[in-house]
Amino acid sequence: MKLKSGIIILLFLSLFKCSSVNKIATDIVPVETLQAQIIDNNCALIISNNIMLASKEIKEEQLQTILNNDRFIDKKISPKFSRMPKLIYFIIALENTGNIPLNIGEIKLHYNNISINPMNADDLRNKYNSLPYAGLKFGDILSLYKSDTGELCDNDMDFSGDFVKYKGSILSGDKVFQIIAFNWIPVQIRKFNLSIVIKSDIIKKIIDFKLIRFEYRQSGKYYIKPVKDDISF
Secondary structure (H helix, E strand, C coil): CHHHHHHHHHHHHHHHHHHHHCCEEEEEEECCCCCEEEECCCEEEEEECCEEEEEEECCHHHHHHHCCCCCCECCCCCHHHCCCCCCEEEEEEEEECCCCCEEEEEEEEEECCEEECCCCHHHHHHHCCCCCCCCECHHHHCCEEECCCCCCCCCCCCCCCCCCECCCCECCCCEEEEEEEECCCCCCCCEEEEEEEEECCCCEEEEEEEEEEEEEECCCCCCCCCCCCCCCC
16 A cells, blocks of 8 residues: 555656646747837837837746735735736837827737737736735736836836826827736637727827747757747738
8 A cells, every 4th residue: 555655656746847847838929020120039119100119928037026016916915925817918118209199099919810808907806816816906017107218128127116107198208008918818829919009089000019929848858949930920
């Protein structure tokens, strides 16, 4: 009986070791187009009349800094008991380079003939209402904030910083940023678009970012380095 129990434990440890050293990583990277230029590999910047708009996926290590920000975490719950939900996160950054106030309208992910909306604060609160997520202030996490950075594609952005919410339309010369969260899309979907509507009283623009998803083993015997050359749509 002891021998049987020992074998079971060894098998369990072996499976745990294999799963930990062969962890699958996922990267969502933007595709360079005639409209979009790629900054530091993972941020896409589109310059249009009156608008500069950037988008990039927020990586797991950046998400962890949210847990160090009192604005985003209920002080009654220790950050060590909190965790960000496993979702697809983007940060979009907008600069109003024109003379009229702008607003961010509908945001969607498109793949095949399907469009999905981002999750709003109520969606997240209802779905993640117990530990380790209950301490997250989803309304604050998904709010629009004033940006003081010089570049819209700020890959060193620390989400544990002190941010000021932006109220009303985005005025001429101002920069803002916002975190967007989507449910995971089917694993077989590799290419998709992030579509963002920018509008005012007199204009409406739909700006599309083309994206591609790579999955690869991070380490272990069968480590595979992601290949990002074949990204034609």
